Amino acid sequence: MASPTSSAITLTVNGDKHELTVDHRTTLLDALRERLDLTGSKKGCDQGQCGACTVLIDGRRAVSCLQLAVAAEGREITTIEGMADGEELHPVQQAFLDLDGFQCGYCTPGQICSAVGVIAEHAAGWPSAVTEDVRPEAGPPPLTPDEIRERMSGNLCRCGAYVSIAQAVARAAGAESEAVRETGEAA
Amino acid sequence: MREFGYQRASDVSGALAVLDADPDARFIGGGTNLVDLMKTGVERPSRLVDVRELPLDEIAVTRDGGLRIGATVTNSDLAAHPEVRRRYPALAQAVLAGASGQLRNMATVGGNLLQRTRCAYFTDVTKPCNKREPGTGCPAVEGEHRNHAILGASGHCVAVHPSDMGVALTAFDAVVSYETAQGPGETPLADFYLPVGDTPHRETALPPGALITGVTLPPAPVAARSRYRKVRERASYAFAIGSVAAALDVRDNVVRDVRLAFGAVASRPWRARAAERALTGGPATAEAFAAAADAELAAAEPLRDNGYKVTLIRNLVVAVLSELAEEDAR
Structure with a gap:
């Protein structure tokens, strides 16, 4: 038929x-x-x-x-x-620019769209595979570098710009303080 | 890719009627596995019936304290749901351990159960495969089989089921509900996947043309303390080489109740009933956990290159049950 x-x-x-x-x-x-x-x-x-x-x-x-x-x-x-609002870049786009969250740029549009999704998912309280306690009573996990890397793991970067990508996501999410706490660096 | 027709189902009976009339038609949910297999020619449907907009996307607590999960609930919504995380945390963990955030947003519960093996011979249409083309042989038995089955396989097929979600659902006695043009039915997940035998192309007990409508989890207080641990070849976004879903209730150092299932070891999520029997009523010690794992794995028949899975699963069982016992003691 x-x-x-x-x-x-x-x-x-x-x-x-x-x-x-x-x-x-x-x-x-x-x-x-x-x-x-x-x-x-x-x-x-x-x-x-x-x-x-x-x-x-x-x-x-x-x-x-x-x-x-x-x-x-x-x-x-x-x-x-x-993503941008006219000439005004989306905060995730701006963070990728400011922190060099790319090298060749091929994966960048996907990285940025994914990061926008990650930030919304985290804001909605979704746990991830590296969240220690997924029970709702434990509350939402802080967006640590480990959390960012796990949540962004569906986006590959063959240049290996992951360090700055993770930093850019943290900055756009307003989670840089968690990043500093986790690595023990001085603010 | 073969050309195909496409239509959206607005009700279950309409969807069933299409498959009843055209056995080459397929349901599509998120499509994350089906579209991929269509691109490579493994799947060649005549038409697709899109079931994503059917009213099967609810998660509800049942009257007895279990959960009813609709077939078109996405993996993401399942893992994020407070009652899943509260009542069956290992299920949320299992779902979160699978695929990527993008794929979990697309993929559905019904589709997860019906996803196909990632055996490289199955997904390569230039290779023989008894599952894809019955009677052509199984190159994996002598070939690349590092991530193939150690339990329940046959000389006709040694592929593993790739689902993480299914491992936790199996541990918690899920029941699959479906509809056919002739009426509704249900099958415990334990009986849902058929033994491999000499018919690896026949994968499930679903009648032809059946549509999965949902999955029901019976109440399981033991599941409130449960855990899913997955081992893979990289830190994230890879299929398991071995996984364990476990729940444990210990009182006065005696195991009152235990649930145990393994992933990536067989053609289906593997419920470890021999291990559960060995543990129930006994001490909650690392020695007892190891002995229980050995009781289950005594049936293992590893291939040339996947014997590591026996050790891996044994170690996972001891680690996960020990952690749960420690939590119980607090």
Whole structure:
């Protein structure tokens, strides 16, 4: 029994509605890059392992390479192009610039989108795999460097800029004091 | 990738009708495993029925104090839920130990149970694989099998089930609910995954075309003190090479109740019932924990390169149970 293999859809990206017809095989990543000219989201592995294609879907970070475009209709998609407020950079973008949270820059859009998600998840009280006590009575864990590294582990950086990436996330989250406490450095 | 049809299900009966009429159709939830397998040609569905918007995304405490978890609850929402973290902390830990933040936001509970093995021969369509193409053989038996099964495997397939979530669910006696076009049904997770035998391509007891609607955890006071420990080849974002979900209730240094399950050792999450029997009513000592692990692992049949898992699981059991016993003593 044959059924159509493409659909006319409306994608809402960074607040703008785009009408397009997509082959159902099209991933959100390919739709963004090839159809909507939003090339900030990067294709690294194309199998959900590197995080370079990370965007926010309904405010939550997701890898756009494993998200079918047709299944993203009706959801609010935010890409790196939608992070800044006009000329005003998002605090995470500014922190990556100020602290050199990158080298070649290829993974950076995904790192930044992921970090925005991490900060929101932490603010919502979500524990992580390195949280000592996940019971709600224990309260939310401080955003230590270990917590940041665990929560950001879905984003690979082949240049190895992790030290400054973790610092940038901490600064943007207002968690630099936790970082200092943990490493025992003088403020 | 094969071309495919796509539709969104707005109700369960509509979703079931599509698969009833077209056995090559598949349900898709988060798609984090299915889309990946479609890209490589391992999965070639004729059409996808998107079930993510079905009203199956609730987590509720049941009247008897257990939990009912809807099939489309995301991994993230499951791990963040206060009642999961309070009543079954090892389940929250297991979910958080799996995949990455991005994938946990997409992936669903139903899909987690139905995810496929990450055996490199299974995921490579240029290689023989009895699970993917019955009768073609299993190169892993003599080939690359460092992360393959030590328990319950057969000469036809030695792949492991990759789920972390499933290990904790197995330890806590989860029951899987499903719907078919012919009506509803349920299966304890302990019976959900079929023995490998000579049919590794038949993975679950779900009837054809069935849709998982949820998972129910019976009340388990012992689970309030529970832990999931996962060992992997890097610090984060990797599949387990061995894991343990455990819960322990000790009074006066006697084990009153214990739950134990292993991950990455078999084609399914492995409930360690022999170890539980060995421990119950006995002393809560490191020696007893090791003896219990040995009782379970006596059935292990490691391959050439994965004998390390026997030692790994034994050590994990002793470490995790010792930590829980220490907490109990406080």
